[in-house]
Amino acid sequence: MPFGAFVLTDKGHQGMYAVYPNSLLPLKSKRHCKLDTELNIYNQEINKRRIGIEHVFGSLKTFKTLAEHYLNRGKRLSLRFNLIAGICNLKLSKK
Incomplete structure (x- = not known):
């Protein structure tokens, strides 16, 4: 930081x-x-x-991959997280 x-x-x-x-x-x-x-x-x-940060976390957790315990390979978690974050950013930019 x-x-x-x-x-x-x-x-x-x-x-x-x-x-x-x-x-x-x-x-x-x-x-x-x-x-x-x-x-x-x-x-x-x-x-x-x-509160704004908590709303973003809530929107990320609408995806089951981030809402539950991750059981797949750890190498792919960052890729999936980045894809989900991109989708959420796209939704936020359209508002």
């Missing part, structure tokens, strides 16, 4: 901050304790920026 770049992650990647300090991840609330209003706004700002 480029030096100084930020990584947007979701709440499932809590350990990412230890590996890459420039990661922005939403804060989790503790059990029986809600987040303050300012922290909720912080989470909303991160999620606003991530």
Whole structure:
């Protein structure tokens, strides 16, 4: 990753901050304790920026090859992924 770049992650990647300090991840609330209003706004700002990425992941997963466990040869996975990404980019460019 480029030096100084930020990584947007979701709440499932809590350990990412230890590996890459420039990661922005939403804060989790503790059990029986809600987040303050300012922290909720912080989470909303991160999620606003991530939603477009999540929509692209969703469109990629409409293809069974990427939605399920890949059982074919590993050499061909990158080729298939590139083909599927090209199809999704073509659909996005037509919108």
